[in-house]
Amino acid sequence: MSAGRLPVLLLLPVQAALLMGVGLLVTGPLADLWPLVAEDGVNRVLAAHRGGPATPFSEWLSLLAGTQSVISLTLLAVVALVAVSRGRWLREAVFLAVAVAAQSAVFLLVTLVVERPRPGVAHLDAAPPTSSFPSGHVGASVALFGGLAILVAVRLRGTRRWVRYAVIAVLLLIPVAVAFSRVYRGMHHPSDVVAGLLNGACTLLVVTHALLLPARARAVSAVHGERLPSARATGDDGADRPAEGRRVVVVRHPYGCGAELAERVRVILRRHGYADQVWTATSTEEPAGALAPLVAGADTGLVVVCGGDGTVRACADVVSGTDTALAVVPCGTGNLLARNLRLPSDPAAALEAALSGETVRIDVGRVRGDGLEPARFTVMAGAGFDAAMVGDASERVKERLGWAAYVLSAVRHLGDPRMRLSIRLDGGPVRERRARMVVIGNVGTLQGGLPLLPDARPDSGRLEVVLLDPRGARGWLAAAGHLGSRMLPGRATRTPGGARGAVAGGALEYFSAVHVDISFAKPQPRELDGDVVGAGTRLTAEVEPGALRICLPPRPRAVEAPTAPVEHAPFTVGG
Numbered sequence: 001m002s003a004g005r006l007p008v009l010l011l012l013p014v015q016a017a018l019l020m021g022v023g024l025l026v027t028g029p030l031a032d033l034w035p036l037v038a039e040d041g042v043n044r045v046l047a048a049h050r051g052g053p054a055t056p057f058s059e060w061l062s063l064l065a066g067t068q069s070v071i072s073l074t075l076l077a078v079v080a081l082v083a084v085s086r087g088r089w090l091r092e093a094v095f096l097a098v099a100v101a102a103q104s105a106v107f108l109l110v111t112l113v114v115e116r117p118r119p120g121v122a123h124l125d126a127a128p129p130t131s132s133f134p135s136g137h138v139g140a141s142v143a144l145f146g147g148l149a150i151l152v153a154v155r156l157r158g159t160r161r162w163v164r165y166a167v168i169a170v171l172l173l174i175p176v177a178v179a180f181s182r183v184y185r186g187m188h189h190p191s192d193v194v195a196g197l198l199n200g201a202c203t204l205l206v207v208t209h210a211l212l213l214p215a216r217a218r219a220v221s222a223v224h225g226e227r228l229p230s231a232r233a234t235g236d237d238g239a240d241r242p243a244e245g246r247r248v249v250v251v252r253h254p255y256g257c258g259a260e261l262a263e264r265v266r267v268i269l270r271r272h273g274y275a276d277q278v279w280t281a282t283s284t285e286e287p288a289g290a291l292a293p294l295v296a297g298a299d300t301g302l303v304v305v306c307g308g309d310g311t312v313r314a315c316a317d318v319v320s321g322t323d324t325a326l327a328v329v330p331c332g333t334g335n336l337l338a339r340n341l342r343l344p345s346d347p348a349a350a351l352e353a354a355l356s357g358e359t360v361r362i363d364v365g366r367v368r369g370d371g372l373e374p375a376r377f378t379v380m381a382g383a384g385f386d387a388a389m390v391g392d393a394s395e396r397v398k399e400r401l402g403w404a405a406y407v408l409s410a411v412r413h414l415g416d417p418r419m420r421l422s423i424r425l426d427g428g429p430v431r432e433r434r435a436r437m438v439v440i441g442n443v444g445t446l447q448g449g450l451p452l453l454p455d456a457r458p459d460s461g462r463l464e465v466v467l468l469d470p471r472g473a474r475g476w477l478a479a480a481g482h483l484g485s486r487m488l489p490g491r492a493t494r495t496p497g498g499a500r501g502a503v504a505g506g507a508l509e510y511f512s513a514v515h516v517d518i519s520f521a522k523p524q525p526r527e528l529d530g531d532v533v534g535a536g537t538r539l540t541a542e543v544e545p546g547a548l549r550i551c552l553p554p555r556p557r558a559v560e561a562p563t564a565p566v567e568h569a570p571f572t573v574g575g
């Protein structure tokens with residue numbers, strides 16, 4: 001699904017809330033405890049020893065990290081990144097601008113709540129009316145110079161190593177020097193600048209994850225040591241491998257799968273015994289290419305899908321319910337099915353691993369609705385906020401910015417009116433609800449490992465449903481906090497008995513069913529696996545248990561499946 005990385009940015013309000021909490025502790029119950037009680041002493045000692053070149057140098061540093069300089073330098077860097085790269089580094093430019101703006105927003109939010117007086121020493125700068133906690137100069141310098149250091153680290157790999165390291169070291173030293181200058185000049189307590197450093201660093205972490213790192217760079221290693229799902233295996237040795245020697249049909253999305261990757265796929269398939277390869281390219285009119293006639297026309301042992309979740313969905317629609325196995329070469333924007341199935345994030349490595357493993361049967365969802373041809377999905381079907389966001393992201397901006405395009409689109413839809421809907425599960429009672437978004441999932445983890453549906457498993461024989469209905473900023477914070485907390489170590493497992501019902505003060509409500517019937521009071525935008533399918537007033541989904549045979553990498557030896565299936569075996573990162 002194409003909007004999956006966006007929720008990572010929801011961690012920013014969580015960050016603001018945490019920093020507010022720390023600020024309230026620092027100015028409240030902890031104020032008279034060590035080490036905070038010793039902070040004034042540090043300021044006094046530094047004030048008593050001011051002089052020499054340290055004072056003009058600290059002034060220069062404070063100017064460098066002041067609001068006007070940071071804004072000017074950020075704009076300069078943004079323009080330079082775009083101009084020098086002739087537009088290729090637009091994503092990097094957006095990353096830097098968002099990092100600086102986001103830390104500033106967090107800083108301002110915190111200072112609305114926390115009121116800490118400046119240190120009781122002579123101030124060398126005019127004290128702005130904001131709270132002393134946290135330091136805005138330090139946060140801004142971390143976001144700007146730390147952001148530039150990240151760009152040097154990940155985008156200038158071709159530069160000589162010592163030059164790169166030297167530039168990174170200088171860039172990282174600037175915020176540390178700014179922190180010292182702010183305490184030296186009597187403008188902040190030491191804990192204020194620590195909070196500023198943390199604000200900048202956490203913002204960079206979130207924004208880098210959300211906007212900068214491509215999906216393939218963020219290999220999910222969290223799955224090591226976890227058991228892959230119980231294979232519904234056939235064959236003498238318990239493994240069910242796609243038949244070699246039979247024909248393979250390769251469906252290729254021409255944008256995601258360029259000539260080089262296509263050649264690698266060809267070679268890997270040949271090495272695995274698939275000499276008879278038929279290739280078909282997708283188009284907007286035929287998102288699975290000519291797969292249907294090709295599969296109908298001859299004995300096909302394997303279908304290889306080179307594309308994103310939309311292409312996988314279109315192909316799954318064709319082969320679900322048959323014995324033809326599907327191997328995914330994840331080269332779309334989101335690749336959420338591949339991610340949830342723990343395929344390597346490198347497309348060629350994913351194919352190599354899948355062909356070396358075994359096939360399992362996973363569920364697919366089948367949807368119907370007004371003005372909607374019956375269709376299948378493998379990841380998630382949704383309506384409301386996420387569908388509007390996906391539908392409104394311009395293709396051109398997507399091409400340039402990747403995931404950042406959805407951030408821009410999401411901002412436009414944050415204020416969309418809530419939907420009035422009724423939901424009926426497995427023929428039970430009709431429940432009336434209001435929500436901003438409804439998602440029905442076969443799998444549950446979004447980009448960044450965010451467990452939107454922690455109980456979803458693609459072999460559970462059920463669909464999981466979540467309604468998102470945050471009210472005001474507090475509701476968004478509660479929802480973000482709840483989802484964010486599920487990513488913490490030890491919290492990523494399924495809830496005992498399943499996470500059903502309302503959580504996060506009602507901002508999120510979970511259901512589970514085999515058959516889900518949702519009616520909307522007004523037509524709502526709808527999407528399937530990140531592809532918009534037109535607005536409507538109905539979305540009905542039913543699970544087709546084990547309908548799709550899919551090739552998965554070999555299970556790690558140390559965690560071979562026990563003979564009896566174990567409930568809650570973790571299929572998803574969050575699950």
Ligand SMILES: Nc1ncnc2c1ncn2[C@@H]1O[C@H](COP(=O)(O)OP(=O)(O)OP(=O)(O)O)[C@@H](O)[C@H]1O
Pocket residue numbers: 001002003253254255256282283284285286287307308309310311312331332333334335336529530531
């Ligand atoms: N040749 C083509 N030119 C333009 N669009 C195409 C072409 N082939 C398929 N499409 C469209 O691309 C979409 C499917 O893209 P796909 O999902 O594979 O990639 P993605 O959107 O980048 O990845 P993901 O869904 O993982 O985020 C469908 O909407 C389909 O109509």
